[in-house]
Amino acid sequence: MKHIFQKGNDQSKPTLLLLHGTGGTEQDLLPLAKEVDKDANVLSVRGNVSENGMPRFFKRLAEGVFDEEDLIARTKELNEFLDEAAEENDFDRNNIIAIGYSNGANIAASLLFHYQDSLKSAILHHPMVPRRGIDLPDLAGKNVFIGAGTNDPICPAQESEDLKSLLENAGASVELHWEKNGHQLAYSEVEAASKWYQNI
Template identity: 70%
Template sequence: MKHIFKQGSDASAPVLLLLHGTGGTERDLLPIAEVVSPTSSVLSVRGNVLENGMPRFFRRLAEGIFDVEDLIFRTEELNAFLDSAAEEYQFDRRNVVAIGYSNGANIAGSLLFHDANALRGAILHHPMVPLRGKELPNLSGIPIFIGAGKNDPICSSRETEDLTAMLTQAGASVDVHWENYGHQLTRTEVDAAAAWYNDQF
């Protein structure tokens, strides 16, 4: 997968896996990694799917309606990419914390839904429930931050509440941060995620 790897100054700090939103690139979230954990190594990946020229991490049939078969295929593809990147760049595969926004948060959520060992933790900015009707793995010991907007037209509050309940039931410890805005990622939300991260790791 097309990506950027930046070696951090602290080899024991979690490696930040950055996952952009629809139409973004692997450069988009680099400034956020600097705010959250400036000493971490960073692996920032570009989604392999194109929707009218816009990179994404999996196909969708319409806004908020996912192609579940492709979602599962792309989740496995990203998970396998993380395994090979850990070998190539010599980092601890068990020490990866995802930061995803929108479509990137959704594939990070899907990693958590499919494999308890995919991520050590996750910061999900404006995620949706990636898929329903699936039994989740045991996610105990995995801290998850969810940033949501009360007026987000793409992810309703209900979607945030459902996702929180599903992850919590699977044993994850979930903290939800609400903003009064829409789908955009605000500086106050990033600062809240950074404060949360520093409490966890």
Template identity: 55%
Template sequence: MSTHENITAQSLTTFVHRFIPASAPATAQQQVPTLLLLHGTGGNEEDLLSLGNMLFPGAALLSPRGNVLENGMPRFFRRLAEGVFDLEDLRQRTQELTAFVRAAAEAYHFDPSNVIAVGYSNGANIAASMLLASPGVLRGAILLRPMVPFIPEQLPDLATTAVFVSAGRMDPIVPMAQTEQLIQLLKRAGANVRVHWLNGGHGISHEDVRAARSWLATI
């Protein structure tokens, strides 16, 4: 095995994950994406598979399980308290997830330029971190109940990146100001951002799914 192959294999085994190949045919209007499914705290690699199928039936699905445990519950990075992130761990875990996505594209033969993250809560936060720290890895992202992961010293160029943000006005975990700050960060970086506010809390609703699916069909 070459050094490159060895690095790819190591990165692929970093995460327990599921991969489901695309089954939908590409059309002249839209190529079939790979949806990178990123669960919330306490979730796993099975949690968002049905959501991915609802958002884009027949899309390829890549669903890793977070490697950090908080009281036995999987997460994608450590936090010091509710809403207070361990920024060094976040940086390392973002790099780790980025390498995993690249290795998976090579191993499973999907287009690395057509990966769209679908993240919920903690998963949305690491997806936002990927956008800010690893521009170009994600073509776009659906961020459900996100917060600001970190403030970059220099904004990335996200001019070719599309982002859908869905937030609840009555979310007890994510303050509206946090979501607004993230939206402004992404816009200042040049991302094409669509925002959907709903009169709900932190859980994913049918309204989230309908709005995100409608947006996904346009990009």
């Protein structure tokens, strides 16, 4: 997978996995990583799927309707890529914290839904529930920040509430933070995620 790896100043810190939104690239969230933890490793990945020339992490059938088969396959692909990247770049595979926005947040949530040890924790900006009606792995000890919009036209507020419940029922500790900026990622939301990160 096309990606950028930046070695941090402190190898005891987590590696921040950056996952962009639809139409983004591996450059998009690099400023966010600096806000969250300037000393951590950064692994920023570009989605392998193209939708009318726009990079994404998995296919969709329509807005808000995921291609589940592709989602499952792409989640497996990303999880295996993380195994390889950890070995290649010599960072701790068990200490990865994802920071995803929109489509990137959805694939990060899908990692948690499908692979118990894929992520240590996650910051999910405007995610949806990746899949319903499945048993989640035991997520005890995982911390998740969900940034959501009360007036998000793409991701209804109920999606955020449902995702919080599903993750908590699997044992994760979840903070749900509300903004009023629609689907946009506002600086105040990044600040809230950064404060949350400092406390976990």
